[in-house]
Amino acid sequence: xxxxxxxxxxxxxxxxxxxxxxxxxxxxxxxxxxxxxxxxxxxxxxxxxxxxxxxxxxxxxxxxxxxxxxxxxxxxxxxxxxxxxxxxxxxxxxxxxxxxxxxxxxxxxxxxxxxxxxxxxxxxxxxxxxxxxxxxxxxxxxxxxxxxxxxxxxxxxxxxxxxxxxxxxxxxxxxxxxxxxxxxxxxxxxxxxxxxxxxxxxxxxxxxxxxxxxxxxxxxxxxxxxxxxxxxxxxxxxxxxxxxxxxxxxxxxxxxxxxxxxxxxxxxxxxxxxxxxxxxxxxxxxxxxxxxxxxxxxxxxxxxxxxxxxxxxxxxxxxxxxxxxxxxxxxxxxxxxxxxxxxxxxxxxxxxxxxxxxxxxxxxxxxxxxxxxxxxxxxxxxxxxxxxxxxxxxxxxxxxxxxxxxxxxxxxxxxxxxxxxxxxxxxxxxxxxxxxxxxxxxxxxxxxxxxxxxxxxxxxxxxxxxxxxxxxxxxxxxxxxxxxxxxxxxxxxxxxxxxxxxxxxxxxxxxxxxxxxxxxxxxxxxxxxxxxxxxxxxxxxxxxxxxxxxxxxxxxxxxxxxxxxxxxxxxxxxxxxxxxxxxxxxxxxxxxxxxxxxxxxxxxxxxxxxxxxxxxxxxxxxxxxxxxxxxxxxxxxxxxxxxxxxxxxxxxxxxxxxxxxxxxxxxxxxxxxxxxxxxxxxxxxxxxxxxxxxxxxxxxxxxxxxxxxxxxxxxxx
Amino acid sequence: xxxxxxxxxxxxxxxxxxxxxxxxxxxxxxxxxxxxxxxxxxxxxxxxxxxxxxxxxxxxxxxxxxxxxxxxxxxxxxxxxxxxxxxxxxxxxxxxxxxxxxxxxxxxxxxxxxxxxxxxxxxxxxxxxxxxxxxxxxxxxxxxxxxxxxxxxxxxxxxxx
Numbered sequence: 001x002x003x004x005x006x007x008x009x010x011x012x013x014x015x016x017x018x019x020x021x022x023x024x025x026x027x028x029x030x031x032x033x034x035x036x037x038x039x040x041x042x043x044x045x046x047x048x049x050x051x052x053x054x055x056x057x058x059x060x061x062x063x064x065x066x067x068x069x070x071x072x073x074x075x076x077x078x079x080x081x082x083x084x085x086x087x088x089x090x091x092x093x094x095x096x097x098x099x100x101x102x103x104x105x106x107x108x109x110x111x112x113x114x115x116x117x118x119x120x121x122x123x124x125x126x127x128x129x130x131x132x133x134x135x136x137x138x139x140x141x142x143x144x145x146x147x148x149x150x151x152x153x154x155x156x157x158x159x160x161x162x163x164x165x166x167x168x169x170x171x172x173x174x175x176x177x178x179x180x181x182x183x184x185x186x187x188x189x190x191x192x193x194x195x196x197x198x199x200x201x202x203x204x205x206x207x208x209x210x211x212x213x214x215x216x217x218x219x220x221x222x223x224x225x226x227x228x229x230x231x232x233x234x235x236x237x238x239x240x241x242x243x244x245x246x247x248x249x250x251x252x253x254x255x256x257x258x259x260x261x262x263x264x265x266x267x268x269x270x271x272x273x274x275x276x277x278x279x280x281x282x283x284x285x286x287x288x289x290x291x292x293x294x295x296x297x298x299x300x301x302x303x304x305x306x307x308x309x310x311x312x313x314x315x316x317x318x319x320x321x322x323x324x325x326x327x328x329x330x331x332x333x334x335x336x337x338x339x340x341x342x343x344x345x346x347x348x349x350x351x352x353x354x355x356x357x358x359x360x361x362x363x364x365x366x367x368x369x370x371x372x373x374x375x376x377x378x379x380x381x382x383x384x385x386x387x388x389x390x391x392x393x394x395x396x397x398x399x400x401x402x403x404x405x406x407x408x409x410x411x412x413x414x415x416x417x418x419x420x421x422x423x424x425x426x427x428x429x430x431x432x433x434x435x436x437x438x439x440x441x442x443x444x445x446x447x448x449x450x451x452x453x454x455x456x457x458x459x460x461x462x463x464x465x466x467x468x469x470x471x472x473x474x475x476x477x478x479x480x481x482x483x484x485x486x487x488x489x490x491x492x493x494x495x496x497x498x499x500x501x502x503x504x505x506x507x508x509x510x511x512x513x514x515x516x517x518x519x520x521x522x523x524x525x526x527x528x529x530x531x532x533x534x535x536x537x538x539x540x541x542x543x544x545x546x547x548x549x550x551x552x553x554x555x556x557x558x559x560x561x562x563x564x565x566x567x568x569x570x571x572x573x574x575x576x577x578x579x580x581x582x583x584x585x586x587x588x589x590x591x592x593x594x595x596x597x598x599x600x601x602x603x604x605x606x607x608x609x610x611x612x613x614x615x616x617x618x619x620x621x622x623x624x625x626x627x628x629x630x631x632x633x634x635x636x637x638x639x640x641x642x643x644x645x646x647x648x649x650x651x652x653x654x655x656x657x658x659x660x661x662x663x664x665x666x667x668x669x670x671x672x673x674x675x676x677x678x679x680x681x682x683x684x685x686x687x688x689x690x691x692x693x694x695x696x697x698x699x700x701x702x703x704x705x706x707x708x709x710x711x712x713x714x715x716x717x
Numbered sequence: 718x719x720x721x722x723x724x725x726x727x728x729x730x731x732x733x734x735x736x737x738x739x740x741x742x743x744x745x746x747x748x749x750x751x752x753x754x755x756x757x758x759x760x761x762x763x764x765x766x767x768x769x770x771x772x773x774x775x776x777x778x779x780x781x782x783x784x785x786x787x788x789x790x791x792x793x794x795x796x797x798x799x800x801x802x803x804x805x806x807x808x809x810x811x812x813x814x815x816x817x818x819x820x821x822x823x824x825x826x827x828x829x830x831x832x833x834x835x836x837x838x839x840x841x842x843x844x845x846x847x848x849x850x851x852x853x854x855x856x857x858x859x860x861x862x863x864x865x866x867x868x869x870x871x872x873x874x875x876x877x878x
Contacts, residue, residue, distance in 0.1 A: 347777060351776070354777070593760065593761065639764065640764055641763070679777075679778075681772070681779060683778070683810070683811075684778070684779060684811045685762075685781040685872060686871075688763065688764070689763075689764065690763060690764075691762070694760070694779045696774045696777065701758065701760060702759075702771075702772050702779055704760065704762070704763070
C-alpha cells in the first residue's frame with residue numbers, strides 16, 4: 001500500500017467507527033413492527049459508507065461483510081424483505097464483526113476471519129429467506145417520483161395541516177427566529193397561504209411528517225398551548241420526493257458498458273433489470289410521477305440487486321456520505337480537528353487572558369482621565385478575550401450522548417444474558433461537557449450501569465411478586481446544575497441492602513459505628529474489594545469496580561453519591577465540574593499567599609462576631625450561624641502558613657458546602673472574584689492534599705485552587 | 718550507565734552543562750536542559766518538603782522549583798538576583814532546580830568519563846553516571862532524569878506514594 005493512502009487510514013478508521021456506532025444505535029432504536037424509513041436509510045447509508053471506504057483502502061474483508069449486509073438492508077428499506085428481530089441480531093453481530101476487523105486493520109494485525117465468514121453466511125441466509133417470502137409482492141415505493149423539495153420523511157401520504165401559532169416578542173425575540181422556524185417548516189414540507197399578522201401566524205403545510213413530529217419542530221419556540229395544528233386533509237404522494245430514492249442508486253459503480261443504463265436506472269432502484277424491462281424502467285425514471293405498473297416490477301426478484309452490487313467490489317469508490325440527504329448537512333458543517341490543536345488553542349487563549357489581566361492591572365494605576373482611550377480599549381480587549389475564551393472552550397464541549405449512546409446496546413445484551421427485562425431511559429443526552437471528561441466518565445458509567453443491571457434490577461418473576469412491572473427501568477440522566485454536570489444512574493430495582501453491606505464490612509474488618517447513617521453505609525460499597533453479590537457472575541461481583549469508579553471520578557474532580565431505598569431502587573449521582581479548564585473562583589488571602597476557592601462551593605462569607613465563635617474543648621472552634629453550628633477550619637493551620645489574623649474575629653469566614661456538609665473556612669481576607677484557567681499541578685509535580693490545581697493570576701503569579709471536598713473531610717477528621 | 722553508553726555509541730562524546738553546588742561541580746546532559754533563568758518569586762505548596770520551594774509560572778506552565786542546595790545541604794541558601802534556576806525537561810516533565818551557579822558547557826569524551834567509585838557521597842551513587850576530568854576539574858556527571866524522578870525528590874506521584 002502506498003504511503004499516500006495510509007495517511008488517510010486514520011480518517012477512515014475514525015469515520016468507520018462512527019458509522020458503526022450510529023448504525024448500532026439506529027438498529028437498537030428501530031421499531032420492528034413499523035420501521036421508520038428514515039432510520040432504515042440511515043442504517044443503509046452507514047453500511048454503505050463503510051463499504052465504500054473499506055473498498056477504497058483495500059480492506060476487502062470488510063467490504064465483503066458490508067456488502068451482504070447492505071444487500072439485506074437494501075431489501076428491507078425497499079419493503080421487499082420484512083425486518084425481523086433475528087435480522088437485527090444479525091446486524092448487530094455484523095457490526096461487532098466489522099468492529100473487530102476494523103480494529104485489526106487499525107492495529108495492523110491479521111483479523112480472525114471465522115466470525116466474518118459466519119456472519120456472511122447468516123446474512124446471506126436471511127437475505128434469501130426474506131426475499132423469497134416477499135417475492136411477488138412488488139415494491140410499494142415505486143410510486144416514487146421527484147419534486148423539487150427535499151423530503152426527509154417517506155411515508156406515502158402527505159398530510160395537509162392548518163397551523164396557527166402565537167407570535168410575540170417573548171416567543172421570537174429576534175426577527176430571524178421566526179424566519180428560522182419557517183425555514184424549518186419549508187424543509188419538511190410545502191408552505192402555502194402564509195399569513196403573518198402582528199400577533200399570530202397562520203399557514204397551511206403540506207408534508208409527510210406526522211403531527212407529532214411537526215409539533216416537535218415547534219417545541220423549540222412555542223409552548224404546546226400556543227400552537228394549533230389541524231389536519232385538514234391528506235393527499236396521495238403524487239409529488240413524492242425522489243431524494244429518498246435517489247440515494248438508492250448513489251455510489252453504485254458499474255462497468256463502463258453498463259454505466260449508461262445504470263445512470264438512468266439510478267433514479268429507479270439501482271439494480272439491473274431484464275433488457276425488455278429496461279425501457280419501461282427508464283421511462284419510469286424519467287416520467288416522474290407516474291405510477292408504475294406494479295405487476296411488471298413484481299417479476300423482478302430481489303436477487304439482481306446482489307449481482308449489480310457485486311461489480312463494485314474492489315473498484316475504487318467515491319465516498320457516498322456527502323450525497324446522503326440527511327447526513328450530508330451535518331457532515332458539511334463540521335470539520336475534524338485533532339484534539340491537540342484545540343488544546344493548544346485553549347492554552348494560547350488562556351495565556352491571552354492572563355496577559356490581558358496583567359495589562360488591566362498595570363492600567364489601573366494610570367489616571368483614567370488622561371488615558372481614557374487606553375482604558376476603554378482595555379475594557380474592550382477584556383470583553384473580546386472573554387468571549388474568545390468561551391468560544392474556544394465550547395469547541396471542546398461535546399454532548400454526553402457520546403457516552404450514553406453505547407448503553408442501549410450494553411443494556412440490551414446484558415439483560416438478555418441475565419434473563420432480565422430492562423428498559424433504558426436516557427434523559428438529557430444533549431448535555432454538553434468537556435471532551436476530556438467524556439472520555440474519562442465512560443468507564444465508570446459503564447460499571448455503574450452494569451451494576452444496576454446485575455445487582456439492582458431483579459428477575460422478572462421476583463418483580464412480579466413484589467408487585468412491580470416485570471420490566472425494570474434504568475434511567476441515565478444528565479443535567480447542568482450550578483457549575484456542575486450531574487449524571488445519575490437510576491434503577492428501580494431492589495435497592496442496597498444495609499444489613500448485607502454491614503455484614504460484609506464486618507467480614508472485611510472495616511470499622512463502623514452502630515448507628516452509622518445510611519449514606520455512610522452506601523459509601524462503603526466504594527471500598528476496594530467490596531462486593532455483596534451472593535454469586536459472582538461474569539457481569540459483576542468481583543468487587544473490583546466500585547472503588548475504581550470512585551477513584552476515576554474523583555480523579556477528574558467529581559464526586560459520587562448514592563441514594564437507595566430498599567425495594568424501590570437506588571440512584572448513583574455523579575457530580576462533575578463543567579469543564580476541566582475554567583473555574584469561577586473567589587480569591588482569598590492567607591499570610592502572603594493567595595488561594596482560589598471554587599465559587600460553586602461557597603455559600604456566603606461573613607465577618608464573625610466574637611460571641612458567635614464558640615470553643616469546643618479539644619475540637620477546635622465552631623461558629624453559630626442562623627441556628628447552625630459549623631466547624632471553623634483555619635486555613636493557615638491546614639496549610640501551615642503564617643497568617644495575618646489568628647483570631648477569626650479579625651479575619652473573614654467563608655462558609656463552604658460540599659458533600660452535604662458545611663464548614664466555615666477562616667481566612668485573612670477576601671481579594672476578589674475571578675474566572676481562572678485551571679492548570680494541573682500533576683503535570684510537572686504531584687497531587688497535593690487540599691489543592692485541586694493551580695492557576696495563574698493577573699500578575700503572573702501562581703495561586704493554588706483549593707479542594708473544598710478535602711477540606712470538608714479534614715473538618716470531620 | 719545506559720544513557721552514557723547510548724550516546725557514546727553515537728558520537729563517542731557528550732555535551733554537559735556544569736553547575737556548582739557548594740564546592741562541587743556537577744554535570745548534566747545538556748539535552749535535558751530547557752533553559753536557564755533567574756530565581757523568581759515562587760508560590761509555596763502547602764505541606765511540601767523544605768527543598769521544594771514551590772511552583773512558578775513559566776509562560777503558562779506550572780513548574781515546581783527544587784532547591785538542590787537545601788536538598789543536598791550544599792552551598793549558601795540565599796535568594797537574590799544572581800540565584801540561578803535551571804529548567805529541566807525530564808521524563809516529560811518540566812522541573813526547575815536552584816543551584817549555586819552555572820559554570821559552562823563542556824564536551825566529555827568516553828575516555829574522560831571514569832566510573833564513580835563506591836563511596837558514600839552526598840548524592841547516592843546510583844544517580845551518578847561517572848566522574849569526568851576536564852582541565853584538572855572533577856565533574857560529577859549526574860543522571861538527572863533518574864534523580865528527578867526518584868523517590869527522594871518527592872516530585873513524582875508514584876514515588877511519593
